[in-house]
Amino acid sequence: MGKTTTTINLGAALAERGMRILVVDLDPQGNSSTGLGIEPDEREYTTYELLLEDIELEQVIQKTDQPQLDLIPATVDLSSADIELVANEKRSFLLHDALRQTGMDRFGYDYVLIDCPPSLNLLTVNAMVAAHSVLVPLQSEFFALEGLSQLMLTIREVRQTANPDLRIEGVLLTMYDARNNLSRQVEDDARENLGDLVFATVIPRNVRVSEAPSFAMPVLSYDGQSKGATAYRALADELLRKNARLAA
Numbered sequence: 001m002g003k004t005t006t007t008i009n010l011g012a013a014l015a016e017r018g019m020r021i022l023v024v025d026l027d028p029q030g031n032s033s034t035g036l037g038i039e040p041d042e043r044e045y046t047t048y049e050l051l052l053e054d055i056e057l058e059q060v061i062q063k064t065d066q067p068q069l070d071l072i073p074a075t076v077d078l079s080s081a082d083i084e085l086v087a088n089e090k091r092s093f094l095l096h097d098a099l100r101q102t103g104m105d106r107f108g109y110d111y112v113l114i115d116c117p118p119s120l121n122l123l124t125v126n127a128m129v130a131a132h133s134v135l136v137p138l139q140s141e142f143f144a145l146e147g148l149s150q151l152m153l154t155i156r157e158v159r160q161t162a163n164p165d166l167r168i169e170g171v172l173l174t175m176y177d178a179r180n181n182l183s184r185q186v187e188d189d190a191r192e193n194l195g196d197l198v199f200a201t202v203i204p205r206n207v208r209v210s211e212a213p214s215f216a217m218p219v220l221s222y223d224g225q226s227k228g229a230t231a232y233r234a235l236a237d238e239l240l241r242k243n244a245r246l247a248a
Contacts, residue, residue, distance in 0.1 A: 002139055002174055003118075004031045005209060006135070007032055007113050008032055008218050009228070010135075011069050011111075011113050011218075012069060013235065014111055014236045015068035016068075016236070019068065020109045020111075021069045021112075021113065022071070022111075023112075023113050024072045024114045025047060026095070026116055026123050026124075026127055027074055027118070028074060028078040028117065029074075030073065031115075032073075032115040033071060035216060036064045036065075036071050036217075036218070037065050038062060043073040045059045046072070047073070047095075048074070048075065051098060051126070052085075056101070057098075065217070066217075078123070081123060092122070092126060095126040095130040114130065120150065128154070129163045133166065133169035134151075134155055137172045137174045138174065140174065140180070140186045141186065142182060142186075145186070170197055170198065170239075172198075172201070172203065173187055173190065175203070175204075175205045177205045199235060200238060203228065203231045204231055206219075208226035208229070218232075219232065
C-alpha cells in the first residue's frame with residue numbers, strides 16, 4: 001500500500017473538504033483508474049494520448065463517482081511511452097505542457113494529484129517537472145529508507161535541470177502497525193533523519209484500506225468510519241493547514 005492508495009484516498013478526502021481534485025494516472029498498471037471506478041473499456045483517451053498526441057483536456061478528463069474528483073485514466077498503452085518519449089526533444093516537459101493548456105483554468109482544480117509509476121523512469125521525471133511538490137509514501141518496512149534516498153537524488157537532479165521550484169511536500173508513513181517494533185523503528189529513523197518533512201499523520205495497516213480497491217472506490221466511500229478513512233481525512237487536513245501556512 002503506497003502511492004496509488006494514497007493518491008486515491010487523499011484525493012477523495014480533499015474532495016470531501018470541498019476541493020476540486022484532478023487525479024492523473026501516470027502508471028501503466030492503471031490502478032488509480034480502476035480504484036476510482038473507471039473500467040478499462042471506458043478509457044477511450046488516456047495519459048498516453050495526453051503525452052504523445054495533440055489532444056484537448058476535455059477529451060481526456062473523466063468524471064468519477066466521487067463528487068468533486070475527476071480523473072485522467074491510464075492503460076497498459078502507457079508502458080510503451082517511455083521508449084517513445086526518448087526521441088522527443090521535449091520529453092521531460094510533455095506532461096508539464098499538457099496540464100498547462102489554456103483550457104485547464106476552466107476546470108478550476110484546487111489540486112492535481114499525479115500517481116507515478118513504481119519505477120524512476122521518464123514518466124516519473126515528467127511528473128516531477130510538471131509538479132509543484134512531491135509527496136512520498138514510505139512503507140513501514142526494512143528497506144523503505146534505502147529507496148527513499150534514491151528518490152531524493154532524483155528530485156535534486158530535477159530541481160537542478162528542469163524544475164527549480166520543486167519541493168518535497170512531505171514523507172508519509174504507510175502500512176504502519178504500532179504493535180510492530182519494525183514500524184516504530186522506521187518511524188524513529190525517518191523522523192530523526194528527515195524531521196519536519198515527515199507528516200505527523202501516519203496511515204495504519206488497515207484491512208478496509210486494502211479491500212476498498214476491489215470494490216473500485218476509495219476507503220472513505222467503502223467504510224468511512226474505518227481507521228484508514230479517518231487517517232486519510234487527517235492527512236488531508238494536515239496538508240491543507242501546511243499549504244495555508246506556505247501561502248500566508
